[in-house]
Amino acid sequence: MFDWLIVGGGLHGSFVAEAIRRAAPRSTLAVLDDQGPLDAWQRRAAACRMTYLRSSNAHHLGPRADDLRRFAAEKDFDAAHELGYYRRPSRALFEAHAARALTGIERILDRAEKIERTASGWRAITVGGARHDTKRLVLALGPNAPYRPAWAAGCEHVYDKDFDAAADPAARTAVVGGGITGAQLALRLQAQDQRVCWVTRDTPKRADFDSDPCYAGPRCLAPFERTLIEQRSALLCAARQPGTLPPDVFARITAALAAGDIAWRRGTVETCEQNGLGFSDGTRLAADRIILATGFDHRPARGSLLHRCIQEYDLRCDEDGHIFMNPSLEAAPGLHLLGRPASLQLGPMAGNIKGARLAGVRLGDLARASDRAA
Known part of the structure; x- marks a missing residue:
């Protein structure tokens, strides 16, 4: 049995796995995914030929705030790889840094088809029939299906x-x-x-960004977290800036x-x-x-792993597909969710790189406390 099993090894899942490993090195942990951490990201970026990320150079997948800047200097990425006031990184710089940052975690190359609750935690069952038991299960399933009107x-x-x-x-x-x-x-x-x-x-x-940049720091996140969770959906709607360039x-x-x-x-x-x-x-x-080019659906596709999880375990959602959970991103005992579904806790940037960093802090703190208690 693992202490932590992350289902979904894209950018969010892999970063949070690294954060948990650093915070609780004695914990047993694995990532379950049939793709590499950058595979889906690179496919989508290549489809529209993205050249620069929309986020600032502070939003990356390294452990320290200045990690991307240090990496750029070390690897001789020149000033052309930073754009504008926010020094937005080039896709080439971001991907090279992410490839180095997201290493060292045990990866199970398979795809989860079903999850189920057990007496001691959770079980992920793969398409090949393998069963992986864990005390805490993290669903990092990435964006929902492409949105079609x-x-x-x-x-x-x-x-x-x-x-x-x-x-x-x-x-x-x-x-x-x-x-x-x-x-x-x-x-x-x-x-x-x-x-x-x-x-x-x-x-x-x-x-500049697809959400109010105030939510990248405590000036807006702190009052957001003090707001009743039932009232946060309206704040998310007001903060997001879809359809902008x-x-x-x-x-x-x-x-x-x-x-x-x-x-x-x-x-x-x-x-x-x-x-x-x-x-x-x-x-x-x-x-x-x-x-x-209409983005992703807010709600998971019927029959998808996340949709079945919501139905089977009666997870509460708002009208935009955000899932109600506690500050440890726990929607049911021992079941944690990352990405856009965690917006009611992490704010409007939950689905972005900044959201991965915020989730890493939350689950890293939880893992550290659990490791000490053990």
């Missing part, structure tokens, strides 16, 4: 595992989604000499629109037709290919 059930999504950006240069492509992913994807396709129309509900909006992406996409290199259509899509999109005002947009 009701009208777009059959459309491809940039975050589909088999997404391929290549297309006939003569094809007319509509990229639907006004946030950073949609803008980056439109720019990528245009750079490949494809005919692209960027479809958004609103005009492009500029914002950081300054560099905003400048590039608006320049491409002004030059006519990328077409732009503002409106609310209602139908996906054989040769294009239909809008709420009755107009149409001709397109041979439609690609969604």
Whole structure:
């Protein structure tokens, strides 16, 4: 039996595993995942050709606050790998640092299909039938399925595992989604000499981060934590800034629109037709290919591991898919959750790199206390 088993070994799961190991070196711990820690991240980043992270250089996966800066100096990453006032790291710098930081944890290369409660904790059962028992189970399952509006059930999504950006240069492509992913994807396709129309509900909006930066520190997080947990959903909604673009992406996409290199259509899509999109005002947009860049669903897909866990163990959720849990990120005794589901405890950045760091502090403190008590 493990003391800790982390189901999901992406960025969040691997970072929290490292944090627990540092805090409680005597604890037995493993990560259960059939992918490497950067696999899903790199696939999504490559799909839209991300070049710089949206977060600052203080939000990384190393143990110390200055770890990324020290790594950059050690490995001769020059000033071109830091962008703007917040010194946002390049994707190349972030991934190189993460590859070094997320090592040393025992990894079980398999995928959890089911979890169940036991007399002494929890059990994860894999697709191959293996059973792994643990006192504490951490679900770090990453984002939910790509979000598809009701009208777009059959459309491809940039975050589909088999997404391929290549297309006939003569094809007319509509990229639907006004946030950073949609803008980056439109720019990528245009750079490949494809005919692209960027479809958004609103005009492009500029914002440094996808949430109020105040929530990166105690100035907003402290009063958030003092607020009744039932009232925190409204604070999350007010703090988040979906559909916004950081300054560099905003400048590039608006320049491409002004030059006519990328077409732009503002409106609310209602139908996906054989040769294009239909809008709420009755107009149409001709397109041979439609690609969604609409982010991830707030709620887990029916039948997914997280959905079944919510149903079987009667976990309480708000309307946006956030799960009620205690300050130790515990939704049921011995069952902890990371990422966006933990937003009611960690704030609006729970699903970001900052959220991984906040979760690492919480579970590291818990592991240290448990280790001392033992």
